[in-house]
Amino acid sequence: MKLRPKLICNTACLFLLAVVSFNARASSPPASDFRAASNWAASHFNSAKPTLPFSFTYDQQRSAALLRSWQFTSSTRKLNAAKTERTLIWTDPKTRLSVRCVMIEYHDFPVVEWTVYFKNTGATPTPILENIQALDADFQRDRGGEFVLHGTKGDWCTADSFEPFEQTLEPRATKRFVPFGGRPTNAAFPFYNLQKPGGGIFIAIGWPGQWASSFVRDENRGLHITAGQEVTHLSLKPGEQIRSPLIAMVFWRGTDTVVAHNLWRRWMVADNLPRTADGKLPPTQIVACSSHQYKEMTQANEENQKMFVDQYLEQGMKLDYWWMDAGWYPCGGEWVNTGTWVPDASRFPNGLRAVSDHGRAKGIKTIVWFEPERVGDPNSWIATNHPEWLLSNKGKTASPPKGGGFGSGPGSLLNLGNPEAFNWLLNHVDKTLREQGIDLYRQDFNMDPLPFWVGADAEDRQGRTENLYVQGYLAYWDGLRQRHPNLRIDSCASGGRRDDLETLRRAVPLIRSDFLFEPTSQQNHHFSFASWIPYHGAGYVTGHSAIGFKVEPGVESYGFRANMSPSLTLCYDMRSKDLDYKLAARLFAQLKQVQPNYLGDFYPLTAYSLSSNVWLAWQYNRPEAGAGVVQAFRRPDSSETSMRFKLRGLVAGAKYEVENFDGGKEIRTGRELMKDGVTVTLSEKPAAAVIAYQRTK
Template sequence: MAVPHMEARFPNDSIMAPPAYVRQVHAWAREVFTGEAAPQGQVRLRVWRQDHSCLRFGRSCIETPLRIGAQSYAHGLGTHANSDIEVDVPPGAQRLEAAIGIDNNPDTGGSRGSVEFVVEANGEEVVRSPVLRGGAAPVPIMVRIAPDMRSLRLKVTDGGDGAAFDQADWADAAFVMADGSRRYLDADQPDLFLAVAGPPLSFVLGGVPSEELLPAWKRTTETKPTAGGKLLITRWEQPGPGMVLTVEARIFDRYPAVEWVARFENRSPTTSPVLEQVRALNVRVQSGYVREPLILHHLTGDTCSATAFQPLDTPIVPGKPFMLTPTGGRPSSMTAFPFWNLQYRDSGVITAVGWTGQWQAAFDRSPAGPGTVGIGLEQLRTVLHAGEAIRTPRILIMPWKGSRADAQIRFRRLMFDHFAPRVGGKLPLLPVALQTFDRYNARPEWATESGQLVYVRTAADLGFDTVWLDAAWFPGGFPNGVGSWRTDETRFPRGLKPVSETVHAHRMRFVLWFEPERVAPGSDIAREHPEWVSGGANGGLFRLHDPEARRWLTDLLNRRIGEYGVDVYRNDFNIDPLQYWRAEDAPDRQGMTEIRYVEGLYALWDSLRAAHPDLLIDNCASGGRRLDLEMIMRSVPLWRSDTGCSPGHPEWNQMQAMALAQYLPLFAVGLWSSDPYERRSAAAAGVSLEAPYLDPGFSSSAWADAVGELKILRSYWYGDLHVLSGIGTDADDVAAWQLDRPDLGAGVLCAFRRPESKLSGIVVAPRGIRPSARYHVEFRGDGKPIKTIMTGKEMAEGLVLRLPKAPGSMLVYYSQAPAAPRDPTDRERRKERRKL
């Protein structure tokens, strides 16, 4: 059965970045990758040195308005000793004028700081100020432009007594043109969180760092159009022939984002020198003023506990580098999650890593203020044989400025538009599925053909759109049978086709569980192909890095998907692969097994999707321990955490929903209760319900109501998420979020009073509402629904949501109403007023 689809369209509204900012990010990408000079403001600047903070435009280097002595300025450059700024002279410039001095701000206090200003042209000083001290009045300077002056160097020195408080301003700095107009040095300058400092990646080859190697390598560039953007292809070729570095970077028409992946290829006839310290991302961030915090907003990985995907805010401080690394080779396992937001004041960069292995990110901040971010494999030190190539992790960055909340929504839209998987070219509608493996697998009659046929008919009667058969169909059962990917003939004598055909006859989808990368001892693969197992006949990790083994497994899975009528291929992965990878590495090939395995995984999944265009892949790894950018591009996590393997935990579900949805566009979760508070806590783009249909006293009406409500809520998850409360699990707190579909003019507010909360209600102000519009509003709490019509202005002023029960919940649906009909006599009254 074809997977049903859902549309998600996002307008060019205030959430989206201004077009000028998008262009700045695109220009940054072109400059760092292709070497194309970025269009700057009216004057081109290059910073050759700044010992403290960062060069700022129209404000001081500590982010305050420009002020020298008692004089304030709207234009100028804010710098700090010692600094050296090169300024290109625009054609037609007659002179450079500026007011110079120590910036007057709470830090300098009107008395601290001492600097000298120097202007050089053609290597000669043309201006040198006396030592200027804090609190002194601005000093005007002027440099006449001679015909041979192509650029000027604006320098600030520390005055001979150290650089403390030496915050210096080139205020009102401008070239005066022949027609008398002024070209301010700060006008229209790019103001990005990311610095321009060569390619945003690095490596060491044969002991020599890339910043020394790449300038001598031949660079070629090519630009190709892609859907919704452009692809920038850059190659650096080592003289020789030798190593070739190719970077494919994508920019997006509507988003200030850049995505890239790099490849190294040894084109020499001999083995390469050692390649190491490969950083797929290596950038400096403009966190200038060291007293302003640089905060990393990130999540834990899936811990299968109350802390699964818990939001954390970590300050990045000088002298204390901070590392993020997952556990055991699964990219979102336990200790790290490969999506985060690094923030400095009102700017930052959201980053996603695409590597389904042991990635590592390092964050640091210098005592001068700027920070650095590096991302690569935790362990990679290898030679490449002649003709051999490897790839790096995929990197996605989205710089932002303004509201962090808006930036997170913008990133979510980016993920929907360009990274969420398509099935048949469209976004898949995630299942609302009946899934009772955890509840009923211990019952012998459940995992049989007859038991599953009852299961299917029950799903249809309750309104489910999907039937989910988990790890209960192969000989040996779970976990002892993993590696035997055929039906257990004693339980399913006719195979699984009768089950899937019945599912399809009821117009539902069929989910089937596999765990092809883990091999149990005694299973078919362990007995018949121990050479394809890291661990051999004793079981272990299937060797996806072996091309022959991978081809065999691909063929097997393709046959099973077709033979069993599978609509959703569920790929679980309950094993930490890192120990197996590293055990196979030779001393001069550290990291190579991991690279080949991860490349093999992508090849396997891509082959399955190519062979079955309507197939949806469900990505599971002991829950949500394998969530990264590469996997999100190919699959959806229908079981976001194994916290869903047992009943309860609604507060955990609330936190997971708000935290994950800021980064991942689509996911689903398990649910064990039809209770409104619990089911609304678990509502997402998809839900799997462990309905107790075989238990005495089962209420089919209650569960049918739950299914119906979850299917309604599902469509709202294909839009914007606005977090309206804190994100945590405290039992004495409240939680609230808004799901807004700007393309539909509709949405829903979800509010929760937790079991120990003393609050009997909350006030929420929905976002994305048009003040002048009218809305149909429906309040659904624990009692009878209440319907009304409100203006957007009334809604934005705050909705009072009364929650008398603890725990309790309320949903507030809203949809834009047609304009109110006009009184037909209004027109006549207006005519009469005009006559008067």
């Protein structure tokens, strides 16, 4: 019997062989991590002459020279026990351009973040402000190794979406990253782990628009990094304000990138996952919809929606949410015809409220899909009554990369940088949420906005439309959450194409990618996505899909387990009498049992692979609860019937009850599970195993 798949690379071997337990770090990162963050913050923000980590050009002069002669003030305040804010303000005495940098240093994690704001406080337009870099800094490495950049390639609606990369930055190397079309994770990903000898830095770019980053090595041991909105070249009118992307950096020491990623995940859960007013994190959940039975919602009505809710309950599956998808509004039978955001009275004479109240009476909340930014119907209410709110002219932008899937639909773009459009949308959706009894607001975005932003800008105003739009988009979600303190928001953009840090502080992605269901792709998406974004979702469909997806004919364990995630959307045809409801209910209960582990530490147990002849496996571990889960997949062409996986993060002297959901329990020590591992045997292929463990003493 072989102990591991043939494709495991050197990095994966480190995953399997390392014995460092994150349990020792569960309460707090080590002091060395905090020193690295604190020293960096001091030298770049807090010293008498800081080396500022951002830059811009103003009236053809670089900021490093300009700011020395500008009026300067600073202030510091403690936001809470975990955060201290420092604000630095420079004002040009001649033109009255104000540059305000707001930096936050964390005390619960080794993190520094900042955003830069530019405002014209004068009475006349400013000279040209351009090339704003939210991050512009030099980094040095020690001897004994090279810079290694870790990341993923983002979503492009393909099986290899989020494929991880590892690039060694040799002397004189240059790497540049940019998304396509204005959505931040569209064929790119604004999160990096920059590893260097002895440690590294996670770098996140929070910008739900068109960003760009570059990594440029010198001839010696230095690396220069820049990141910001891709194009800025504009004059600001009196009173106008723009901002830079948010930059966040998480510092770590050591050599184990898996331990480092779990530090990152813990920070994401503790300080970034959006909490409701009661302080609660997004709960893991199982939801359901009828999109594949009723052509999204275009053929749905009050009666069949209530019937589906009732059938899930009757078959022993108590859902957390019922999801009403695209097409609940007047759209002529085609969901892409957006722009009239009221329920279709011919199908929902009592509004969506009749369905949401029906579910709520049975303990099931409601998700409703919106796509307010893309106005796809030229005869819609918005297009007819307020064409001045729409961006319709397209400027010239880069050609799309090859091989991607659907991502940009028809229509015009509702300009969220227009105050009138913004106020109408906020008030209208606020009213709709209240009137229709909506608990979770799902916002999709099936359009590349960059051509519209570019097409709206004059030569001396490049980047303005995008910047004001991004500010409006974030303020819109902030406004909804302020008016609805317990509202949850789901971020979707043709799948996973708008998942930057600013977005993820307000919403969670219930669908990772619109490349859905197929088991191998979903294993890979989960495998790489989980290292970066702890909360994510997928879907599971059987039978026939009315919207063209290829799906399995019936319920089966392999496909279901490949899609198990913190949030799972079921799309069973509850009209069917042939569905294996007993198996469906059993898999439902198994997912419910292990879902809490998905917000714990994540350990890859094999290498990432697109191949069909290997095994793929991972482990989630919650050291505070003494619990976790292992999921292992034998793919269709794998010749290996058994694999052994060494677990991580356990307490060596503790005892754990280990349960295979397909039969068998045993008591093992943490030392045994980490040193000898757990053996998984799957005699059939493809097949999947779920193994849960709980500390007993």
